[in-house]
Amino acid sequence: MSEFKSGFVSIVGRPNVGKSTLLNQIIGQKIAIISSKPQTTRNNILGVWNRDNMQIVFVDTPGIHKPFTKLGETMMKSADNAMRDADVVLFLVEPDMTPGKTEEKIMEDLKQTGLPVILVINKIDCVKKETLLPVIAAYQQAYEFAAVHMISARRNDGVDMLLKEIEGYMQEGPMYFPEDAVTDQPERQVVAELVREKLLHLLDKEVPHGIAIEVFSMKEKETLCDIEVNIYCERQSHKGIVIGKGGSVLKEAGTMARADIEKMLDKKVLLKLWVKVKDDWRNKEGMLRNFGYTGE
Numbered sequence: 207m208s209e210f211k212s213g214f215v216s217i218v219g220r221p222n223v224g225k226s227t228l229l230n231q232i233i234g235q236k237i238a239i240i241s242s243k244p245q246t247t248r249n250n251i252l253g254v255w256n257r258d259n260m261q262i263v264f265v266d267t268p269g270i271h272k273p274f275t276k277l278g279e280t281m282m283k284s285a286d287n288a289m290r291d292a293d294v295v296l297f298l299v300e301p302d303m304t305p306g307k308t309e310e311k312i313m314e315d316l317k318q319t320g321l322p323v324i325l326v327i328n329k330i331d332c333v334k335k336e337t338l339l340p341v342i343a344a345y346q347q348a349y350e351f352a353a354v355h356m357i358s359a360r361r362n363d364g365v366d367m368l369l370k371e372i373e374g375y376m377q378e379g380p381m382y383f384p385e386d387a388v389t390d391q392p393e394r395q396v397v398a399e400l401v402r403e404k405l406l407h408l409l410d411k412e413v414p415h416g417i418a419i420e421v422f423s424m425k426e427k428e429t430l431c432d433i434e435v436n437i438y439c440e441r442q443s444h445k446g447i448v449i450g451k452g453g454s455v456l457k458e459a460g461t462m463a464r465a466d467i468e469k470m471l472d473k474k475v476l477l478k479l480w481v482k483v484k485d486d487w488r489n490k491e492g493m494l495r496n497f498g499y500t501g502e
């Protein structure tokens with residue numbers, strides 16, 4: 207029998223490049239939430255890819271940016287940790303931008319780790335080939351990548367080839383997670399994230415960035431799951447926006463989140479949402495810990 211191989215693969219890059227989209231596509235399930243707004247992912251999210259003789263643990267990370275809040279700092283700590291504790295790193299970039307300050311900083315940090323880095327140019331469905339060539343050239347001049355791949359995470363284009371490449375970096379090792387595990391995220395956490403995803407979608411400006419979710423009750427019965435959720439926002443004025451005229455925003459978020467949660471749990475869900483204010487929680491360490499933003 208051939209030996210069992212395993213390893214960790216971190217997915218890093220600036221906010222909004224499609225890291226979480228790629229993780230979900232590889233795992234074939236929605237593990238990480240996705241939005242068109244930057245700084246969607248707030249902590250490292252593990253996705254487990256299982257085959258007969260191999261287990262690859264993918265680590266989706268918060269997009270790398272200059273933090274302005276304590277929450278931002280913990281997010282950067284998470285990304286930094288993931289970058290160090292990997293066997294190979296996927297550096298995701300936009301297809302129409304040569305390396306900017308963010309990318310230069312990421313490459314500097316990656317160099318320190320000495321790990322093999324695969325450059326992954328995402329969203330190639332959005333650009334013409336001619337646009338890609340100078341982008342690839344600029345990156346290759348800036349860094350010695352172990353390989354370069356062009357993909358569309360959204361359309362699942364080029365992802366199989368990338369996976370084949372990654373398999374080559376796995377070494378003899380243990381099965382880190384049970385073979386039926388797909389993520390390290392507890393169900394409650396996934397529920398909280400799904401609610402946050404809908405609010406990211408429905409709300410604008412600073413409001414969605416100042417939202418944290420707490421699932422304070424989840425009672426699973428035979429055919430039904432009763433879930434109660436607190437939505438925290440940073441200011442009294444934001445509370446009204448989250449609720450919406452006549453409760454319209456909250457109602458829509460609830461309907462959409464319930465559909466996703468029902469799919470995940472495969473049973474009917476009763477979802478109750480409450481909106482509360484916690485002043486400036488993004489800068490309070492105790493609250494960050496409460497919400498599970500530990501920087502690990």
Ligand SMILES: Nc1nc2c(ncn2[C@@H]2O[C@H](COP(=O)(O)OP(=O)(O)OP(=O)(O)O)[C@@H](O)[C@H]2O)c(=O)[nH]1
Nearest residue numbers: 221222223224225226227241245246247269359360
């Ligand atoms: N056109 C196109 N859009 C994509 C592709 N991959 C991701 N997107 C879109 O890019 C946006 C950001 O995707 P995410 O997966 O949330 O990006 P992220 O890198 O995880 O972002 P953060 O968590 O904020 O760091 C979403 O609107 C996605 O639908 C792609 O291959 N093509």
Ligand SMILES: [Mg+2]
Nearest residue numbers: 225226246247
């Ligand atoms: Mg993300």
